[in-house]
Structure formats: C-alpha cells, structure tokens
C-alpha cells in the first residue's frame with residue numbers, strides 16, 4: 001500500500017480564539033521540537049511596555065480588544081522571521097506562530113514571503129468556556145507563566161510561583177474586551193479555517209490541558225516535526 005507522506009512540519013501555525021490555550025501549548029512545543037515561538041501578542045506587549053513607536057501605535061487597539069492594523073503586524077513578523085533562531089542548520093525557516101496570521105491579508109503576506117504554513121493546528125473552544133477562562137486569567141509579566149484564580153491558582157495569591165513577580169490581570173482580559181476579541185476572532189480570523197483546510201488539524205481545546213498537549217504532540221510527530229536538525233537534514237536528502 002502506498003501513502004503520500006505530508007510535507008515535514010517546519011512552519012507551524014497555532015490557530016484559536018484568545019484563551020483557547022495557544023500560549024500554553026506553544027511553550028511545551030518549543031521545548032519538545034526546538035521551534036522558535038513567535039507570539040505576536042507577547043511581542044506587542046513587550047513593545048507597549050518599552051514604549052516603542054510600535055507599542056504606542058498598538059496600545060489603543062489592544063486595550064479596546066481590537067486587532068492592530070495588518071501593515072504593522074506584517075512588518076513585525078517580517079523582521080522577526082529574519083532572526084537566526086528561526087533558521088534550522090540547513091537554512092530552512094522554522095517557526096511556531098502563535099497569534100499570527102489573524103486576518104486573510106496577514107495570511108496573504110505570509111504566502112507572498114514563501115512562508116506559508118506546513119501545518120495549522122486549530123484549537124477549537126466554545127466562547128462560553130473562553131470567557132470563564134480569560135476573566136480569571138492572571139499573567140506573570142516577568143516570565144510569562146499563566147495562572148487562573150480558580151483552575152491554576154498560584155501558591156501565594158497574586159505572586160508568580162516561578163519568579164516571584166506580581167501577577168497582572170491584563171486590561172484585555174476584562175469581560176467587555178474579551179467579548180470584543182471573540183467577535184473579532186470569529187469575523188476576521190474565522191475565515192482562516194477554510195483558507196488552511198488542506199493543512200489544518202482540529203483539536204478539541206476544551207479538553208484538559210495535558211490531553212490537548214498529547215493530541216497536539218502526536219499530530220506534530222505524525223507530521224514529521226522533529227527537534228534534531230541533523231535528522232532533518234538526513235530526511236531532506238533521502
């Protein structure tokens with residue numbers, strides 16, 4: 001029996017509503033597969049905190065739960081993928097995108113740069129679950145660790161278990177902003193599910209985090225995502 005092997009997954013997109021669990025899954029995948037985690041939300045928050053021109057432009061959109069304009073986002077990612085950590089030893093561009101693309105024009109920009117995804121992992125979660133998750137979410141501005149006041153409370157309330165920094169309730173994790181972000185997700189990001197149908201795998205993101213991760217990891221393994229550049233080089237020439 002012959003079977004067509006899918007293209008090895010070097011460029012991976014994590015797709016899902018805000019709060020679907022993309023960040024948690026991404027952190028685990030970085031360790032397992034040695035991919036660079038490109039989170040546009042984290043990059044923008046860093047730019048806002050540093051007061052860069054991008055941060056100043058982005059802040060108002062982010063606080064309102066709206067998307068930052070495409071041209072700013074496309075420029076941000078175009079610069080980021082040039083960094084050495086996105087190149088495997090064979091020169092192949094490898095990354096795990098989290099939060100980008102979020103619109104059809106952003107997906108077009110990726111394709112035009114010959115950086116379209118080999119694999120899209122879509123974490124599907126109901127809006128009601130997302131609202132419960134995000135209203136209680138607390139984030140560490142020091143190391144990025146996520147907590148939840150009910151489901152994953154820190155040992156000392158308000159303090160990060162890992163680095164001792166005071167946790168924050170992000171301004172865009174307030175209920176009004178969450179509902180706007182969900183509306184933006186369905187209207188602007190939803191069409192990407194159809195756009196990427198040929199390379200998209202759906203995972204039930206409402207499962208327990210460990211089960212979500214197990215399914216994502218087995219999907220990546222079955223799609224040839226590997227940590228070792230030497231193995232990758234061998235498979236590229238065989």
Ligand code: AMP
Nearest residue numbers: 018040041062066067068073099100102
């Ligand atoms: P996130 O942490 O991924 O939920 O992103 C937080 C906020 O950053 C979003 O609500 C948007 O305002 C902005 N943002 C992040 N990624 C993008 C993107 N690809 N396009 C437009 N806005 C974005």
